[in-house]
Amino acid sequence: MITAYDIRENLYALILASLKNITPEQAFMEIEGSREMTNKLKKAGYKICSKCGVAKSLDEFYLAKYKYLGETRFSIRHLCKECMKAKEREKYRKKWGKV
Numbered sequence: 349m350i351t352a353y354d355i356r357e358n359l360y361a362l363i364l365a366s367l368k369n370i371t372p373e374q375a376f377m378e379i380e381g382s383r384e385m386t387n388k389l390k391k392a393g394y395k396i397c398s399k400c401g402v403a404k405s406l407d408e409f410y411l412a413k414y415k416y417l418g419e420t421r422f423s424i425r426h427l428c429k430e431c432m433k434a435k436e437r438e439k440y441r442k443k444w445g446k447v
């Protein structure tokens with residue numbers, strides 16, 4: 349069965365392949381490798397912030413609440429608390445001008 353997740357991964361592999369000038373298979377291996385690393389980090393209680401790129405412990409990240417099939421679930425945000433705060437500040441500044 350092909351899931352939406354698989355399609356997204358395949359698309360990502362194709363894009364990565366064209367960007368890096370490698371074969372889609374190589375790109376896929378790279379993605380698999382980075383996912384393995386992400387899972388390993390998660391098991392150890394760490395996550396890499398997608399903005400500052402620093403591996404921080406999971407309590408340095410906010411949780412996002414979402415509904416899936418009527419069930420409330422939680423996921424860990426991609427940005428650490430610090431980066432989230434900076435992003436919010438930036439949003440506020442853009443909206444209201446210099447404070």
Ligand SMILES: [Zn+2]
Nearest residue numbers: 397400428431
């Ligand atoms: Zn960060």
